[in-house]
Amino acid sequence: MKYTSPPPSVFQAHREQFILKMQPGCAAVFFSNDLVVTNGDGHYPFIQESNLYYLTGIDQEDTILFLFHDSPRPQFREVLFIRRTNQEIKIWEGEKLTKEQASAISGIETVMYTDEFENFFLTQVYLIQGFYLYFNEHDRNRLFYPTASHRFAYKLQQQFPALKIERAAPILYALRMIKSEEEIEQIKRAISITAQAFERVAKFVKPGVYEYEIEAEIIHEFIRNRSRRPAYEPIVASGANACVLHYIANNKQCKEGDLVLLDFGAEYGNYASDLTRTIPVNGKFTPRQKEVYMAVCRVFEYAKSLLIPGNQLETYTQEVGAFMQEELKQLGLLTEKDIQNASPSSPAYKKYFPHGVSHHLGLVTHDNSLRFTPFAPGMVLTCEPGIYIPEEGIGIRLENDILITENGPQDLMEMIPMHWEAIENLMNT
Numbered sequence: 001m002k003y004t005s006p007p008p009s010v011f012q013a014h015r016e017q018f019i020l021k022m023q024p025g026c027a028a029v030f031f032s033n034d035l036v037v038t039n040g041d042g043h044y045p046f047i048q049e050s051n052l053y054y055l056t057g058i059d060q061e062d063t064i065l066f067l068f069h070d071s072p073r074p075q076f077r078e079v080l081f082i083r084r085t086n087q088e089i090k091i092w093e094g095e096k097l098t099k100e101q102a103s104a105i106s107g108i109e110t111v112m113y114t115d116e117f118e119n120f121f122l123t124q125v126y127l128i129q130g131f132y133l134y135f136n137e138h139d140r141n142r143l144f145y146p147t148a149s150h151r152f153a154y155k156l157q158q159q160f161p162a163l164k165i166e167r168a169a170p171i172l173y174a175l176r177m178i179k180s181e182e183e184i185e186q187i188k189r190a191i192s193i194t195a196q197a198f199e200r201v202a203k204f205v206k207p208g209v210y211e212y213e214i215e216a217e218i219i220h221e222f223i224r225n226r227s228r229r230p231a232y233e234p235i236v237a238s239g240a241n242a243c244v245l246h247y248i249a250n251n252k253q254c255k256e257g258d259l260v261l262l263d264f265g266a267e268y269g270n271y272a273s274d275l276t277r278t279i280p281v282n283g284k285f286t287p288r289q290k291e292v293y294m295a296v297c298r299v300f301e302y303a304k305s306l307l308i309p310g311n312q313l314e315t316y317t318q319e320v321g322a323f324m325q326e327e328l329k330q331l332g333l334l335t336e337k338d339i340q341n342a343s344p345s346s347p348a349y350k351k352y353f354p355h356g357v358s359h360h361l362g363l364v365t366h367d368n369s370l371r372f373t374p375f376a377p378g379m380v381l382t383c384e385p386g387i388y389i390p391e392e393g394i395g396i397r398l399e400n401d402i403l404i405t406e407n408g409p410q411d412l413m414e415m416i417p418m419h420w421e422a423i424e425n426l427m428n429t
């Protein structure tokens with residue numbers, strides 16, 4: 001692996017915490033993600049299923065985790081199944097994990113081959129009341145992709161219709177929202193790579209460069225620092241392109257006098273980072289750009305101050321929206337009448353700030369989480385207000401990753417320049 005794995009105790013602890021929340025007599029089965037065909041004999045890069053990784057640390061295809069704490073046979077309480085390798089795989093793909101390596105990474109003593117799972121399962125199923133399975137549950141996801149878990153559930157229902165299927169997602173999300181020290185270390189490493197990439201592009205950007213050239217600089221810096229990929233597709237949006245929130249075409253030339261919005265983050269060891277900076281293409285903000293920029297900075301600081309234990313995402317978002325509304329008024333973008341005439345479900349600020357303020361960050365960029373759970377120490381959320389004015393060709397977003405602690409918000413990206421003067425200094429020295 002390009003990255004350094006946390007010790008097995010991290011994954012052991014995750015399994016112990018998960019098992020504590022399971023109903024007695026039940027088992028849980030987790031599957032790795034499929035390799036998915038693109039075209040012909042090509043496939044998408046393999047990215048491990050987040051929960052399987054969270055519980056085992058195994059970053060290889062064809063992996064299954066079986067947990068049955070109440071098994072009468074202690075050696076079968078935790079069983080890891082890994083891909084059986086052979087000479088041909090060795091020639092074409094190289095080394096795969098041995099059982100000893102898989103055991104050392106995960107801390108699981110019983111390791112078998114995936115082709116043995118079916119038989120093993122048939123010897124256990126008669127002892128089990130129900131199965132906890134994970135189906136990708138995310139309140140922003142609109143795509144359905146049938147996973148190995150779906151196939152397993154379908155088979156269970158056909159063959160053993162009296163068995164219950166339980167949702168693993170709520171248990172896992174409650175656990176995954178609170179990051180351990182080792183997980184925070186991985187996020188910090190991802191952030192440090194992202195910070196290096198920002199420094200590189202801040203010095204690279206000048207009138208005439210193409211957005212894709214900036215993207216190439218970012219990716220170059222990621223890969224040479226042991227990130228395997230961006231945590232999400234980088235957004236490099238100059239001028240009015242920045243008003244397209246998920247602009248990823250990255251194919252325009254950066255023009256003198258425009259801003260360029262850079263939203264990118266490296267992954268490291270499966271953990272994401274998520275940064276946004278908006279910088280002047282020529283290294284100097286115009287007075288109007290600076291005015292809007294400083295308004296976004298103030299909203300950022302206000303929002304960050306509310307990332308404390310006990311606050312809750314929905315009310316936090318409303319409070320930040322109200323603060324933003326005042327800033328938009330000062331900028332001459334909204335009037336008191338606009339604000340009064342808007343309905344509570346569609347407040348006036350949405351016209352210039354149409355997205356949320358924060359999302360959880362972890363194994364996924366928009367990390368799986370429980371929306372109504374109050375903020376608590378150990379959570380990592382982004383803080384990302386923005387103002388988008390298409391008619392002025394201005395889109396400004398600022399985004400840092402914040403750790404919630406008992407002593408208040410800890411900005412994990414505070415070393416990355418944000419103040420307009422710091423940005424100008426960085427670009428011009």
Ligand code: GLY
Pocket residue numbers: 232263264274359365384399
């Ligand atoms: N880059 C996606 C986001 O900031 O949420």
Ligand code: MN
Pocket residue numbers: 274359382384399
């Ligand atoms: Mn974000």
Ligand code: MN
Pocket residue numbers: 263264274275276399
């Ligand atoms: Mn982002």
